[in-house]
Amino acid sequence: MTLPWWSAALAAGILLAIMAGPLGSFVVWRRMAFFGDTLAHGALLGVTLGVLTDIDPLLALVLGCVVLALLLLPLQRSSRVSSDTLLGIVSHSTLALGMVALSLAEGIRVDMMGYLFGDLLAVGQRDVLWMALAALVVCALLAWQWRGLVAVTVSAELAAMDGYPAQRLNVLLVVLLALVVALAMKVVGILLVSALLIIPAATARSLASTPVQMALGAIVIGVFAVIAGLLASFYWDTPAGPGVVVAAASVFVVSLLRRPVAS
Amino acid sequence: MLDDRLPLNVSDFLALSRQAKRQDLQHWLQRLGIEQLQRQSVHRLSGGEWQRVLLARALLNQPQLLVLDEPVQGVDVQGQMELYELIPTLRDELGCAVLMVSHDLHLVMAATDEVVCLNGHVCCSGHPDQVSIDPAYLSLFGRQPTMAPYTHHHDHAHCLDGHVEPVQVNGGQS
Numbered sequence: 001m002t003l004p005w006w007s008a009a010l011a012a013g014i015l016l017a018i019m020a021g022p023l024g025s026f027v028v029w030r031r032m033a034f035f036g037d038t039l040a041h042g043a044l045l046g047v048t049l050g051v052l053t054d055i056d057p058l059l060a061l062v063l064g065c066v067v068l069a070l071l072l073l074p075l076q077r078s079s080r081v082s083s084d085t086l087l088g089i090v091s092h093s094t095l096a097l098g099m100v101a102l103s104l105a106e107g108i109r110v111d112m113m114g115y116l117f118g119d120l121l122a123v124g125q126r127d128v129l130w131m132a133l134a135a136l137v138v139c140a141l142l143a144w145q146w147r148g149l150v151a152v153t154v155s156a157e158l159a160a161m162d163g164y165p166a167q168r169l170n171v172l173l174v175v176l177l178a179l180v181v182a183l184a185m186k187v188v189g190i191l192l193v194s195a196l197l198i199i200p201a202a203t204a205r206s207l208a209s210t211p212v213q214m215a216l217g218a219i220v221i222g223v224f225a226v227i228a229g230l231l232a233s234f235y236w237d238t239p240a241g242p243g244v245v246v247a248a249a250s251v252f253v254v255s256l257l258r259r260p261v262a263s
Numbered sequence: 264m265l266d267d268r269l270p271l272n273v274s275d276f277l278a279l280s281r282q283a284k285r286q287d288l289q290h291w292l293q294r295l296g297i298e299q300l301q302r303q304s305v306h307r308l309s310g311g312e313w314q315r316v317l318l319a320r321a322l323l324n325q326p327q328l329l330v331l332d333e334p335v336q337g338v339d340v341q342g343q344m345e346l347y348e349l350i351p352t353l354r355d356e357l358g359c360a361v362l363m364v365s366h367d368l369h370l371v372m373a374a375t376d377e378v379v380c381l382n383g384h385v386c387c388s389g390h391p392d393q394v395s396i397d398p399a400y401l402s403l404f405g406r407q408p409t410m411a412p413y414t415h416h417h418d419h420a421h422c423l424d425g426h427v428e429p430v431q432v433n434g435g436q437s
Binding site for chain 2: 028029031147148150151153154155158159161162163164205208209210211213214
C-alpha cells in the first residue's frame with residue numbers, strides 16, 4: 001500500500017504543530033519572539049555551511065541553529081548593546097552572510113524561495129521520520145522538566161530560591177527551541193518560522209487559565225492551522241507554508257473577539 | 264507582580280515550589296488566611312494578598328532563615344499591622360530566624376529583637392531600646408515630624424474575604 005502524496009506534508013505539519021505549541025507558549029511567556037526569529041534567519045548560515053562542507057542539509061540546519069542559540073544566550077546577558085539590538089544585528093548579518101557565502105560557492109544552485117517560504121509539499125518520508133523522533137524527544141523533555149521550566153519562566157529569582165537549576169533549564173529550553181526552529185524551516189520557511197511558534201500560543205492565551213491548558217490549546221490551534229493551510233493549498237493551489245500562517249492568524253483574529261478568561 | 268502573558272492561579276503558582284506537597288500547600292494557605300484565593304489568577308491579587316502568597320511560597324521550603332525584604336510594600340495600613348503580627352507567630356511555629364529589611368521605623372522598633380541601622384554604613388546596632396537612644400540614630404531620625412497628620416478612628420475592620428468585623432473603639436487607638 002502506498003500513502004497518498006500529501007500524507008508526508010500533513011504528518012510533518014502536525015508533528016511540527018505538536019512541538020511548536022508548548023515551545024511557542026514559552027516564547028510568548030518569556031518575550032522571546034525576536035530570539036526565535038533570529039535563530040531562523042541564522043539558520044541560512046547553517047544551510048550554507050552544510051552545502052559548502054557537504055554535510056547532510058537537515059543536520060547542518062539543526063547544528064547551525066543550536067550553536068547560534070548557545071552563542072546568543074551568554075551574549076544577551078553580558079552585552080554592551082541591548083538585547084533586541086544584538087538580536088537585530090545577528091539576525092540580519094547571519095542571513096546576509098549566508099546568502100553571500102552561497103553565491104560564492106560555485107556550481108551550486110540552492111532553492112532560495114524554498115528556504116525563505118518553506119516547501120511543505122516537498123517534505124519526504126525521511127524528513128517525517130526525523131520530525132517524529134524530534135517530536136518525541138522534545139515532548140518527553142518538556143514533560144519531564146515542565147514544572148522547573150514554568151517556575152523559571154514565572155520568576156527566575158523564586159525558582160533559584162526553590163533550588164531549580166535555572167541556568168541548565170534555560171539552556172534546555174533554548175536548545176529545544178533551536179531544534180524546532182530548524183525543523184520548522186522546512187515547513188514554513190525562514191520568514192514565517194516565528195509565526196508558527198507565536199500565533200497559536202498567543203491565540204491560546206485568551207482561552208486558557210493554566211500554563212498546561214495554554215500549551216495544549218496552542219497545539220490544537222497549530223494542528224488546525226496546518227490542516228486548513230494544506231486544504232487551501234489542495235483546493236485553491238495556494239502556497240502551503242504561508243497558507244498555514246494565514247489560517248493561524250485568522251484564528252487569532254477571531255480569538256480577539258473573546259474576552260480573556262479570568263481564572 | 265507577574266506579567267499576565269502566563270495564565271496562573273495562586274494554587275498553581277505555589278505548586279511550582281520544588282518541595283511543594285499538597286497537604287503543606289493547604290496548611291500554609293489556611294495558616295496565612297488565603298485559602299479563598301486558591302483559584303484566583305495571580306495577576307488579580309492586591310498588594311497584601313500577593314505578599315501573603317509570596318510568604319506562603321517561601322514557607323513551603325521550611326526555611327531556617329526567613330529573609331523578608333520590605334514585606335509590607337504595597338499593603339494598606341490595616342494589612343501591614345496584620346502581617347507584622349503574623350510574622351512573629353510564624354517564626355515561633357517554624358523555629359526559624361527572621362531577617363527583615365524595612366524602612367518602617369515604628370513597627371521595626373516595636374517588634375524586633377535586634378536592629379541594625381544602615382545609612383550607607385552601619386551606624387548603630389543592638390536592642391531597639393538602645394538603638395532608639397543612640398546619638399547616630401537620633402541624628403538620622405530624631406527630628407519630630409512637623410506635620411500634624413489626621414487620625415481616623417476606625418470602628419470596623421474587613422476580613423480578607425471582605426466581610427465586616429466590628430472593632431472596639433477605645434481612646435485614640437484606631
